[in-house]
Every structure is written in structure tokens, then in C-alpha cells.
Amino acid sequence: MKSIFKSAIRCLLVLTLLPFAASAAGLKEDMVALDRAFVPAYGVLNRTPPQPEDAKRAMEALNMQWAGFRQKYMAAQGGDPQWPSDMAKIDRMMVAA
Numbered sequence: 001m002k003s004i005f006k007s008a009i010r011c012l013l014v015l016t017l018l019p020f021a022a023s024a025a026g027l028k029e030d031m032v033a034l035d036r037a038f039v040p041a042y043g044v045l046n047r048t049p050p051q052p053e054d055a056k057r058a059m060e061a062l063n064m065q066w067a068g069f070r071q072k073y074m075a076a077q078g079g080d081p082q083w084p085s086d087m088a089k090i091d092r093m094m095v096a097a
Contacts, residue, residue, distance in 0.1 A: 027076075030069055037065035059097065066094050 041058035044051060074087050 027073070030072065034065050034069050037062040063094060066090075 037058075041055075041062040044054045044058045047054075070087060070091055074084070076083075080086075
């Protein structure tokens with residue numbers, strides 16, 4: 001689970017670095033909201049000893065935030081031809097995590 005989650009995180013981070021078209025209204029705010037769900041999930045999944053209940057809550061919050069982001073931006077390429085495939089890849093990783 002950690003490996004898939006780390007891969008999903010890397011893809012999410014790549015998305016934050018991509019140039020976006022100005023037409024993607026609210027993208028910055030939505031990325032901030034996604035990061036606010038991602039950071040706690042990343043932190044709790046890397047705790048030793050593991051804390052499964054905290055991890056479950058953090059992943060539920062991240063999955064909920066991702067679902068909203070995906071629904072809003074799946075079709076908005078932002079000038080990037082790889083956008084749809086990158087979004088689909090992240091989605092598969094989030095489901096697997």
C-alpha cells in the first residue's frame with residue numbers, strides 16, 4: 001500500500017508543477033485543498049509504529065478530496081496532452097492505495 005501511495009503522491013506532485021491554462025478557474029485553490037488532505041495522509045502512513053485507524057481516516061479524507069478534484073478537472077487539459085492519461089493513472093493509484 002505504501003508503494004502505491006508513494007507513486008500516487010509523486011504523480012500528484014507532478015500535477016502541481018505542470019503549467020495550467022488560465023481558464024482553469026479555481027485550480028490553485030483546489031490544489032491547495034488537495035494538498036491539505038494529502039500531507040496528513042502521507043505523514044500518518046509513514047509513522048512507526050503504524051497507526052491503522054489514523055491512516056484509514058486520512059486516506060478517506062484524501063480519497064474524498066481527490067474524487068472532487070478528479071470530477072472537476074478530468075476534462076480540463078490545461079494545455080497538456082498527457083493530462084487525461086496522468087489523471088487516469090493517479091486515479092488508479094488512489095483506488096489501489
